Amino acid sequence: SQQGEEDPQALSIQEGENATMNCSYKTSINNLQWYRQNSGRGLVHLILIRSNEREKHSGRLRVTLDTSKKSSSLLITASRAADTASYFCATEIYGQNFVFGPGTRLSVLP
Amino acid sequence: DAGVIQSPRHEVTEMGQEVTLRCKPISGHNSLFWYRQTMMRGLELLIYFNNNVPIDDSGMPEDRFSAKMPNASFSTLKIQPSEPRDSAVYFCASSPGETGIQETQYFGPGTRLLVL
Numbered sequence: 198s199q200q201g202e203e204d205p206q207a208l209s210i211q212e213g214e215n216a217t218m219n220c221s222y223k224t225s226i227n228n229l230q231w232y233r234q235n236s237g238r239g240l241v242h243l244i245l246i247r248s249n250e251r252e253k254h255s256g257r258l259r260v261t262l263d264t265s266k267k268s269s270s271l272l273i274t275a276s277r278a279a280d281t282a283s284y285f286c287a288t289e290i291y292g293q294n295f296v297f298g299p300g301t302r303l304s305v306l307p
Numbered sequence: 308d309a310g311v312i313q314s315p316r317h318e319v320t321e322m323g324q325e326v327t328l329r330c331k332p333i334s335g336h337n338s339l340f341w342y343r344q345t346m347m348r349g350l351e352l353l354i355y356f357n358n359n360v361p362i363d364d365s366g367m368p369e370d371r372f373s374a375k376m377p378n379a380s381f382s383t384l385k386i387q388p389s390e391p392r393d394s395a396v397y398f399c400a401s402s403p404g405e406t407g408i409q410e411t412q413y414f415g416p417g418t419r420l421l422v423l
Contacts, residue, residue, distance in 0.1 A: 230411065239311075239398055239414030240350075285350065287412075295412065297350040 201229075201288040201298035209304040216273040218301040220286030223267065230287045230295065231260060231271050240285065243271075276305045311415035313399050319421045325387040328418045331380055332401030340412060341374055341384050342398040350398075356382065389422045396420070 201222045210216050220229070228247045232240040244260045246253050246269065252261050259272040273280055283302050287295040312331040320326055332339045341353040354364040356376045364374070371390070376382040386393055396419050400412040 232414075239416050240400075240412075242411045242413070245411060296352075299349045 201286045201296060203284065203286055203298045203301040205301060206299070207302045207304070209306065210276055212276060212278055212305055212307050214276055216276050216280070216303055216305070218271045218284050218303070220269045220271070220288075220298060221267060222269075222286075222288045224290055225264070225267075227289045229262060229269050229289070231258075231269075232285045232287060232297075234283045234285065234300070236282070243284075273303075276303075278305050278307045281305045311399055311401050311413055313397075313415035313418050315418060316416060317419045317421075319423065320389055321423050322390055323388045324422075325385065326389045326393075326420060326422075328384040328397050328399075328420070330382045330384070330399030330415060332382070332399070333413055334380065336401035336403050336413070338402040338404050339376060339382050340398075340400040340402070341382070342400065343395045344398060344417075345395045353384070386420075389420075391422045394420055394422050 201220050204219045226248055228245055230245045231243040233243055234240045244253055244255050244258055246260050246262045248264055257274045262269045281304050283300040285297050285300045287297045289295050311333055314329045338357050340355040342350050343353055344350045351366055353366045354374045355362055359376045359379055372386055374384045396417045398414050398417045400414045402410055402412045404410040
């Protein structure tokens, strides 16, 4: 099974609504990253949050990390059609490489 | 900087043929990664290099796959002989991180491979 798994697998919302995606993982991590992938493109880094951080913001993005629950969430506020993409969390176990989850497919309807 | 450059962007080949994928990482980055993405298996790390040295190739599926990094600005992923199940999108990514301390990875646009 995956070290990091996003939930839900797919999410469909209306433009202007907020979108929340979650990532759960199994073992202790050094840091966690969120990436976005538009259809047919490579992944683009969004936010990195370290294990000693609880929350980070970047524009309309807000990421939280709860190491006691081994989970993270990505919140996109005031969503736009351009936010339609797949979102992946990547967990870094100490001294090892990132492991990507299967992703959440977000559709923002105009 | 132009970002990570991959070529070709699309490759269609017949089963049994040799396929070579190429990657130019971002200048100054120490680490380079090759990933494979399919609908069934998601994004899988195949191999990663640090300072041109292969560090972890445990994700390479089998002996048909090989990767090289002859210098800091070029890497290849070769499949010989190719099989239909190798059809996927292959991504190259680079990172400024040192071994065991991975920071943000910067992905190339990918090579879409179809093996008939």
